[in-house]
Amino acid sequence: MSETVASQGSAPQAIVTGQGVSFTAGGRQLVSEASLALAPGTTTILIGPNGAGKSTLLKLLTGELTPSSGSVLVDGEALSSIPGWRLACQRVVMAQHARLVFPFSVYEVARLGADGVGRALSRQRREVLIGECLAAAGVLELASRRYQTLSGGEQQRVQFARALCQMEAGRSVCERQVLFLDEPIASLDLCHQLALLDMARTIAARGVAVLVVLHDLNLAVTYADHLVVMDQGRIIVQGAPAKTLDDALLRQVFKVDLSLSRAPAPGLPFLLPQQHRLSPAA
Amino acid sequence: MTLATPPARSMALPSLAAFVDGRRRAAVATVIGLTLACLALTIVAIGQGAIAIPPGRVAEILMARLAGDDALLQGRDVLVVLNIRLPRVLIGLLIGAALAVSGALMQGLFRNPLADPGLVGVSAGAGLAAAATIVLGDRFLTGMAMKLPFAVLPFGAFCGGLLSTLALYLIATRDGRTSVATMLLAGVALGALAGALTGLLAYLSDDRQLRDLTFWSLGSLGGASWTKLSAVAPIVLPLLLAMPLLARGLNGLMLGEAEAYHLGIPVQRVKAMAIILVALAVGASVATAGMIGFVGIVVPHLVRLATGPDHRLLLPLSALGGAMLLVGADIAARLIVAPAELPIGIVTAAIGAPFFLWLLLRRSGPLDV
Missing domain, CATH: 3.40.50.300 (P-loop containing nucleotide triphosphate hydrolases)
Known part of the structure; x- marks a missing residue:
């Protein structure tokens, strides 16, 4: 190779x-x-x-x-040899379909992006970050809604907000x-x-x-x-x-x-x- | 942060903070409230039975025991509380918590609100092994084992639960990846097989064995002792201690396995850990108290209705709720036909099922929304 x-x-x-x-x-x-x-x-x-x-x-x-x-x-490093959490700080994915079985709120879905990757951040910092990403994806007003009650397009924007959260949180680890x-x-x-x-x-x-x-x-x-x-x-x-x-x-x-x-x-x-x-x- | 914010007809950030704070305050209040309620129920439960002891006296005895103040520990009620009731209630708390948390873990893992240790064949495997011990034990067990029937039965049940989980795991794992769907389907099949074999054993058994089988299949906390508690606690406690480790992984899994992987969650490790811990805890529970159904489905569902599906809250609250449900059901089991006892499985189902149905009817929308 x-x-x-x-x-x-x-x-x-x-x-x-x-x-x-x-x-x-x-x-x-x-x-x-x-x-x-x-x-x-x-x-x-x-x-x-x-x-x-x-x-x-x-x-x-x-x-x-x-x-x-x-x-x-x-x-330069083989993808398969990088530990999952480090990869998650560097690589963010918004997949094509995202279903959710249990009734998470929009805020909670977005928070999933920042939860693991943003471990090192303070809670206040993380909450501000999540709010900013919800706003950036245009779904801040939906924050308290249940994910399942949203239209397909709104769900997609919430997933985008989640991806943004992961990026913003991961940026503190990897530029x-x-x-x-x-x-x-x-x-x-x-x-x-x-x-x-x-x-x-x-x-x-x-x-x-x-x-x-x-x-x-x-x-x-x-x-x-x-x-x-x-x-x-x-x-x-x-x-x-x-x-x-x-x-x-x-x-x-x-x-x-x-x-x-x-x-x-x-x-x-x-x-x-x-x-x-x-x-x-x- | 330099994200360009598009014009949003938005709920302002302060109101988001208020929403988040409100949710957090409600969660803390629920945890504290349930913990206190669980403590109170424990005290009440210790006082109930053939010899009624008022809660105040129970608290006094427990405090004296904790303080090591032997002078206060005199009288028949002290013996009843410390040697009979306390281990029974502690076993009830432990098993109730284990069953409810196992249910919540399985539901998270399978992303299905109906999943339950009963469904993936753990309970059925344990039950089959117990039935085999009861019915065939007389023929095959000799010497040492004959003298320890109470040790053989739990051990058999425990091995049965573990073996069926292991079989399931091997069937569902290809190339190091465990397929949750395959596991669910294989679990249903294994459960049916174990059920058929248990039925066959019932057909072969004599009258005494049949009564033992019935007792076993309906569950009971009777015969609790410190020895039993010390046998079940080391197996069940790891499940409860691992809850904080598993919660975030399970939350990520709600989005799907690929998404959880993208979030940096070690998906295979979370799955393996949850499955093994559940097999251990449920095997030990069935071994100690027989088959007690319904706790694993009702309790997590109630908690989800009350505080949402976040596992960081769902798991500990399920533990508290399951502990309370089982201890409460045990009180009822002891009181309804006193001085005899009802099997506790009858009580959990008889209380739990109508309550659950009432909840379903009360809801206006579909369940999954």
Whole structure:
């Protein structure tokens, strides 16, 4: 296993590095030979059709799954050799689905993020931190509500608040952090989609490496510093969004006729799905 | 902290602090209140029975004993309190706490409000071993063992509980990961098997054995002694002492195993620790007092209704509640048909089930909300 790959990539300071990561389950290869580096201050967005292996790759990078071959390094150290509590201070994950059986209040759910990681903090400090994270995720007014009584979108924002709590608490232990968001905006309305992604970028600007799995291509192009396109378990292409996407690739990967346009303001590409031979609507 | 705060039509931070403080104050009040109530019930319970002793006198005797003041320890009531009632009530407190905490742990572990040591086959395994000892013991046990029937029965039950838990754990563990769903399903199957075999044993038994079996399957605190207490306490106490260690892990597990792992919780260790401690405590409880149902489901559920599902509060309050329920049921068991005694399992079910149903009916919404 070559340990030198990490240092020759475009991001020598990468916090998390996946090197030729593959994962096989039930005889099917879900991820093949994926190499990826998550650098501090960078928002990496992972896109691809259903079943492309996005979530599996994310689970491999977070340590939830162990690669069949290849390796995942966190600051040069093998992920599997890092103790759980130390990893939790550095690596924060907001998973795709989060159900809860027992009636926790929103405050208690958010507190779960700060409980273990923030052990060293005083109780007052932790409570202030939880309040700030609830506010930042826009769910402070729901703090006393029971989690189960919330809508899907509200639950998702509460989970985001919990992830923020873990990050803020973990920051006192480890500065080089990485945040994983698996389809974090799937149940959100447009306003909250943008608010959450803005927040993700704010966090990245603070020096955190952020990886987001998204389905909305326009949002992906807008928010990504580094865009990764997956299909059938492989990383097809990765790089700056403006250079990464083209019509042929989109047709091949997403099986939809798309044509790239340039948005007027920042010159970023945007996409409108096309019906077979109809001209695009204004 | 430099989080950008988006415009929030928000409950202000001070009102959040008030909410949190209020919750904490309510929790402290509940803990103190229940502890005092438990103490009071203990004193009352020691006074109840064929020879009634007023609570004041009970407290006097206990204080004198604690102070080592032998001059005050004269009279028949002192003997009754110190040698008969006190060990019985202490065993009741211990087993009640163990059963309720075991229930709460299992429910947390399986993320299912219906989970209970009875459900994962621990009690059934212990019960089967006890039945086997009662029915087949005469044929196979000779010499030493015949002279110690009271030691053989608890030991058998204890081994049965431990073996069934071990079997369950091995069935449900693949590649070092324990599947909670597999364990729940396998537990139901093992419980059914143990039940069938126990039934078969009942079919084979004679009249005396059948009566012993019935006694066993309904549970009793009768025959308590300091010897029994010293046998059960070292096995049950680790469970109660480990509560603070397990609480945070169980809270994290409420979100799911992957999420708990992400939060830095050593998921496998928490699961293994909880399962082993529960097997030990329940095995010892069944060995000492027979099968006592219902405590493990009712008590944690009541606590959750009252103070919420946070395990840091749920576990200690369940311990207090379970201890009180069992000691209270034991008072009833001794009084209802005095001077005879009812099996305590009958009482816990007869009091617990209607109360539980009433609670369910009283609620307006669905349970899981």
